[in-house]
Amino acid sequence: MADDLDQDAMAAAWEAEALGDGGGGGGDDAFAAEWEAMVGGETGKTISASAIGAERVLNQDEIDSLLGFDLGDDDSDEKNGIRGIINSALVSYERLPMLEIVFDRLVRLMTTSLRNFTSDNVEVSLDHISSIRFGDYLNSIPLPAILAVFRAEQLDNYGLMTVDSNLIYSIVDVLLGGRRGTTAMRIEGRPYTTIERMLVTRMIEVILQDMQAAFEPLKQVDFSLDRIETNPRFAAIARPANAAIMIKMRIDMEDRGGRVELLLPYATLEPIRKMLIQQFMGEKFGRDNIWEGHLATELWSTDMQVEAVLDELPVPLGRLLNLRVGETVFLNQPPDGSVELRCGQVVLTKGRMGKMGRAIALCLDGPLSNSARRELIKQ
Structure with a gap:
């Protein structure tokens, strides 16, 4: 009797297994549908996360954001990702608030002096101030350009001024009586002539005089032109890894104009760093005149x-x-x-x-x- 029960149980188990194999057609259909969905994804169809697992592929924008590179905005001051970590050693100019006031004053002075220099309607605007490594700046200069190396006498160091080709041809056109409403003629592939260099040198000397007046409330600094270069290799005034402050200014003369860039290494600004960290002119941290007077009175009566x-x-x-x-x-x-x-x-x-x-x-x-x-x- 027990043998009959065992035989019946085995028969039921085999029948159930056979039914499972027969119903496996649905499983095959499911796998076929899954493979079809994966093949269809190669033709542009969306693949669900349940079909291919939990992996997520990053697109190019997300990769650029992770690395901290944005090809669409080369002038962006905000650095994030790996690029932000690499450039974290740079000192931000925002720690020198008085520097922005100095260059705002320079923009106002240049607007007046360049109007007198060109006898034309000149508008000077400050684009932005940023921190950059000196080597990176030399590699980013668009050529052809004129680079002026100037010396700060009292600070015992040098600075760099870059005048782009658009402004060079515009200044030459304005000073030599070119017509208004016509773009300056640009001839690529040739060095600048002596006349062009001399006219741009006169404009650079005017800007240096305005810089001297802009720094005068902080410290008397005499800026003198040292030399004019057209090759960035010969305009090296600091090591490539040294930090510097870059100031971009735009000079517009109605329908003509261009850019002037000033580069000041941090070693040049170090002698007046205590003045540049002030929030306003004449600020003295930790000073209280009333308390100083009271302390002096008590000391004299001690x-x-x-x-x-x-x-x-x-x-x-x-x-x-x-x-x-x-x-x-x-x-x-x-x-x-x-x-x-x-x-x-x-x-x-x-x-x-x-x-x-x-x-x-x-x-x-x-x-x-x-x-x-x-x-x-x-x-």
Whole structure:
């Protein structure tokens, strides 16, 4: 009887397995549909995440954002991704707020001076200020261009000014009486002539004079033109990895114009860095005139105990204990010898003992020593 039950159970199991194989057609249909969907995806159809798994392919915009590169905006100051990490060592010009005020003043001065220089309606605008590495800037200069190396005398360093070809031909056209409403003729593939170089040099000297006036409220800085170059290799004034500040300005003369770029290495601005970190002109961090006046008044009215030491000599303890009233102690100091004036253990100065009226006085031989002042401040 048990054998019959086992045989029936095995038969039922085989029947169920056979039915499962027969119903596998639906599974085959599902796999066929999945493969068809994958093949269809190659022709432009959308593949669901359940069909190909949870993997997600990044497009080109997302890859550029991850790496921090944006080909559509070369002048963008915002760096993110891997590029932001690489350029994180650059110091942002926003930490030097007074620098933007200086170049706003330069724009106003250049508008007036270039109008007088060209006898034309000139508009100067400040595009932007950014931080850049010196080597990257030299590689990004569009050629042909004229590069002016100028020296900041009081800062004992150099700066770089770049004039693009559009502005060069526009200045030559304006100064030599070209007609308005016509674009300047550009002849590519030839070096600049002597006349073009001289006219642009005069404009650069005008800009340098305006820079001197713009920096004058902070510090007297004389900017002088050192040399004119057309090859960026010969205009190297700093190491390629050094950080610098780039200022882009636009000069428009009605339907003509171009760009002027100023590059100032951080080594050039280092002597006046404390002035450039000010939020406004004349700012002094941590200064309070009312508190300073109160502190000075209290210091002048403070009592300080000082001692006039005639002389010091070693005495055995036994003799000191045996001293009697009226006994004379002989010092090594002569009558006209100098006496030390002390405050505690600090020697302030020296003087000579005397008498004024009924009081014993001390005539000082000199002012307080610097070491004494430092010790008093510490105390």
